[in-house]
Amino acid sequence: MNASISALLQQAVTQVQQGNIAAAEGILVPLNMRTPGHPDVLHLLAMAAKQKGDHDRAEHFFRESLKASPGQAAVHANLANMLAHLDRTDEALASYRKAVEIEPGFATGWHNLALMLSETADHDGALDAAKKYEGLVKRTAASAELFASIYQHAGNFLAARDTLEDFLARDPNNARGWNVLGSLLRKDAEFNAAAKAFEKARSLGFHDPDMYQNLAEAYYEEQELGKAVSVLDAAVQTLPDNGQLHYVRAKFRWESMPDEDHLAALKQAIPKQPNNISLWGAYFDLLSHEGRFEDILKGLSEAYRFNIRAPRLSLAEAVALSRTEKLDEATAVFEKLLQTDPDSAPPKLNYASHLMKAGDPEKAEKLCADVLAADPGNQKAWTFRGTAWQLMGDDRANWLFDFERMVNPVDVDPPEGYDSRETFFEAARQELDNLHRMQSHPLDQTLRGGTQTNGFLFRIKNPVLQALRTQINKAVEKVIADFPDDADHPFWCRRSAGFDFSGAWSVRLKSQGYHTNHFHPEGWLSSALYIALPQEVKTGSGTEGHIQFGVPTVEMGVELAPGRIVKPEVGRLVLFPSYMWHGTIPFTSDEPRMTVAFDVVPKP
Template structure:
């Protein structure tokens, strides 16, 4: 915190700096999220006559930081004009253009001419092709690259994401399976395939492939762990527990989650509570809070009231957008969903989810929505109870307010969200844009339910339900279990975002 304050003071100091010194200071400020201060200082220097690609490049990164898509693109355009042969600057323009929702493939092509083998550019170009409804071209390009570079793990993972986002038929793990056929003794490829299968919730296949890895490479704890996870998530808790009992627990919070889930499934709540209450550094421990919440409610431990019982943690706000504004937003989002798919490791069932940070897009409907949402978030934070030592939500400080990610989900038919949490965020949200006509209040079709995790505790009822309404925003702790009840038919469309932990 002291370092952050020192950088803030230096940025606010009106005394002139050399371009190099200002660039170095601004790069340090980027690490601390001081995007507004960077923008003010660099804009001042540019107005005074500074013309340097680095300053425009850093300005573009600062505008990306506050989700100003058009501002980021404009800054990188200036940087490219001043440094036309700089591959990093060209990549910045391509990426910010894609994030703003503007066709970006041509910009990626230009950047790749400067750095033809840059992995992140190759992945970015594929995402840009999908955004332009050229999913077949993206798949073909990634397949060709991976045939030549079968050890490119990031590329295999990107292929799977693109395959899902493009709603392609076939198997999103095809490229890594092809690589394994060529190099069956490579444990890193086995590890990657197993991880992808778990992310895709293909638990029976994950179990089978973990056994195949043991046959090929020899019995190892990591293969047995995947087999146990696959059995547990596929509903074979007792068989999974026999394997978990033979494993050495990893000394990390993340390593406890799967065996913890299995203990809960088996009703061994005392053991599960002891495991969930193990202490870790705060940033690591955050993934355990949702399970502590479930277990404390199950055994009627008063600590649940300390954690989630205060009603001010959940806020329900009707934002006052007109019917015409909501209809225009819905039309814009539908156009995005026509070229979106279902992501592998997300909670959507029976619907589509947009790619990229939705609130960084440059469309006027999105820019208006972003402003209204952030205003509501600030009001919600202001009404939260005071800070509590050790609490995952009631923290101090509570600024700056930054959107960590944003997306839209469109559900149809009997679509719903499975119960889940957002451990990478501080606060999470649901903003309702479109809903089916004539939903049944008695059955709470499509309602947002808090405190349920039906996957491992199917009989535990939630502690609060919120009725959806077009133009309504719900804000809640990111560590709080939430999901939606299915509805029989119709369209349900939302915007969701996470606020980053300050």
């Protein structure tokens, strides 16, 4: 290869690895004109486009590179990685298989093929691929983790645990292996054993951010809040530049120690690393959750003194300006953001929200349509587009938000062994009470005046909660069975042969507690199941404590009447599209209002 071309390619590789995509393309585009059909240039152009999120362009360059030189295992594998991310599973599998066919010694290819086969429930094929991987890398923590993951997907927790424990018996000082075991145990709600495994990994020098978060959660679930706080304190001391750890620590302290300054460690860390965008971003995210937008603007003026410029900070500025009623200034920042990064969804959707507040729903609707053209399943874009349609008087709003057909109240029956619905849900209330351990609402959630349980509720090995899950499954199946077939509708079209939980939790509201109006961006079907209700809600003639649908968040600054209000009843489950606005009307009582909520997604 020509020496100058080789040097330019290496420069481009460095820029791509550092995320400097504009600089990389500045090298690669003229190089592609100079050496048309060069497979390495085309491959790097594909990787640059992939990082930008331009998947059509990336796929074009991947396939052009392979057309120029079909025998590139790494290119097949990188194309497969992108196809897997886009849920084009069959094509991804074909590309992974081609990669290992071309290069049988390609360990990473076998590893990724095994994971994808496992995710598609081809457990035997996954095990065969994992054996090929292990044969190449020998018995390592990575190979043990791969086998454990395959067994987990197959529902064989004992085999997964045995695999890791067998590996650690042979290599007891492998820190990564202990961390993987801890993660497995945590997912299976073996919190005490998980904490011991994580502590072993930590003692062996493993200091991964996720490990600290998982260890803190394990202590929390074991009702050892003091240890959980100490772990997160140690985390930000050990990894002081990690904004996510600072965020988690501050959030945990907000919930568990509401009288303390939860931002103290972060405010101390930023002056020591004033150019760390991760720390500034965590700080602004936390302030945003508290509605402290004037403080965000003050913080941004300080950050800009250090010549920090990043889309993340500009977006925080635009949102803060909008929330503080500086509408024209916000519009200017949003417009500049779109010019700088025209393909990014978050600026477009935040701008759409601002535009509705500023009285321009037509332009907001067009931005949402742009996002949906690239990502048809974007729930936030559907929520905002529907709101824009409502403000425009467009009949498509009624098509998207069909409150009568899409909001489905259904009674959950008690399981065998309980003489009534009241007896069963009283038993559920008692078990859930034990899981509400915090003092304040989660900082980054929608509830106000109450508490929320931690983690996926139905992982808890409690017979009452597992019975509750079974009864919920039956009720959800009953509702979904009556859904219409409509391939052109973004909600109805997603129905499949089954569903999975993507999250489940419990909320306990006290007097004047409520949920702000919100939607769930990651779900398909969302819910509220009423476990316990104050007498005032049960027998009251008004709408206190009821759930309402169709009212946007107050921050959007638009006035829309509820499309439907549903009165809660103990044992009643209300199911609705995740993209639909919903919230709780405050109530007054000495008794709490307790719910279980969850999101489900269709099975592939």
